[in-house]
Amino acid sequence: MSTYTIERAVDIDAPVEVVWRTITEPDQVLRWFSDAADIEPRPGASGTLTFRRGGEGDPSVVNLTVVDVDPPHRYSFRWNYPSDAIANPANSLLVTFTLSPVGPERTSLRVEETGLDALDWPDEQKDAYAEEHRQGWQTLADRLEKLLAPTRD
């Protein structure tokens, strides 16, 4: 069970195969995601994404391991884990793209980012806080905002 989920979606006026290529092909990835990409859309493949910060300072290199490749429906990877580690549910964020055709030339694209599994939480106590586990990432942001309110009085 994951502790949070970000979920975002968009409808695209293009067939599902075209959207799939845009998401997975390395030369396309450079156009919407990172400044450099050393990745291969194959389950288990590890690579990196490089982000330059507006041309200033050292670029940031993020590790990525492909998890699931089910063309043209599902593509997932784990990222943001330490460079000397192997990606696992406790040290990384899981990003899943789901593509659903909603017409011959229209695709619904959903992205989910989930993590980190609460491995240090004893089993018998998980139920008590199950509701909190299910809370979305945006919900958490909303809640932090509410938490702020009383301290401003």
Add this chain to the structure above:
Amino acid sequence: MSTPASDDALWEAVADPTRRKLLDLLVVRGQATATTLTVDMPVSRQAISKHLVLLQRVGLIEAHKEGREVLYRVREQGLAEATDALSEVARRWDRRLQAIKRLAEEAHYEETHAHRS
């Protein structure tokens, strides 16, 4: 400024439900010791202390001494920064999806245009 990796510590700090619960309790009470916080939590005092150290390290809470006790309280500025950072993560995915949409629609337009010509 913000790259996906730079928010890691904050990300990890608030992703954990125990730490979110601790933040909640501290907001409600204003301030509290690790021992009194343990009363309301289903985990050990030792575990609570570890969580408090982590929350302190990312700037979400602060500690001060009163006599022999260490009291913890929420750092308002830290919470405000956290809220901004978390919203930014969601916005970043929105921007990426919009870019994917634009690229895919352009590619589709070009393909169908080529077929028809």
